[in-house]
Amino acid sequence: MFNRRLIAAALRIAFITGACVTHPLHAQVAAPEYGVRLESAATGSSVRRYNLAPSPVPINRSFSELSAEERDTVRLWFESLKTSEEPPYPVEGLRPIYAAISKAQQFILTWGRLKARAWIDVTGNVDRIEFFELPDPRLREVVTATLFPMKFKPALCAGRPCEMEFPIDVTFKSP
Template sequence: MHHAIFVALSTILLASHWSNAAAQETVSQERFSIRDEYPRTGSHIKDDIAISPLPPYKSYHELTPEQQEIVKARYEQMGEGDEPPYPEKGMAGIYKVLYEVQKRILKEGILDMEVEVDPEGNAQNVTVFRTPEALANEAIAMALMRTKYKPALCKGQPCSQKFLLHAMFTVGK
């Protein structure tokens, strides 16, 4: 039997673009995971269901300045006082939905979606750019639409902006 594992890559890939070698080294070494609720049959060890260089249960403001920079690096022209939208309760809820979807589809590939978030932190619509399985899009989009976000800040003021989701689905044994 295969066990599905979802790995979040959006921020891992960004580490290679950093010019600050010390920050890059710190980011590339840190890994946070969410474990499955139950261990595999015959084991007491729970499998990782999501892996990320960002702590999944922390809000944007609970992240370290270095971790916030990882999030901001995916957005062009982020100035002083600018912040991207981010799930209010962190990425854990989204990761769990992605894992549940992956358990059903058991496909490998890249997921690229964006969510338009209004100045109040509400999702307005979802756009799918790449997916490992079209049948999974609706469930993931619904989860993204139900998520409450910290709104983006443009020059210190709440504004509309897209939340970018990039993930890699993998299947392991």
């Protein structure tokens, strides 16, 4: 028979060193991210700053992973969303959109606001994109190339998938 004290000590050591494998239900969720940081810090600093204004909701979460309060924040992005409706949302969260736009911005070196609207069809695919504000016309290609292959959770109208727009509103911070 195993010595109970020996087993208890081994379990304490394994727990302290992190050697225990946790059950998937008890696994920690990644910390929420609200923006994409620059790849390197500015000269004389060790802090990598955001070059895009941070999002009001975590960008590394799908719609179902957002808290009820965060989902309500997303709902505010839609002007006439009824209580029985649910908005479209990127399956992988906002991070892929923010990351692509951030990387392009670092290359283009433009500042200002990008406002667009992507129409998401009933299957969760981007149907078309309308642009309202562009600080640089080259960003149109980046946004288009990023959004068209992306998969979205389709909007729900009265419990059924429906077409709805998804707003893109990003502000590029000045250096």
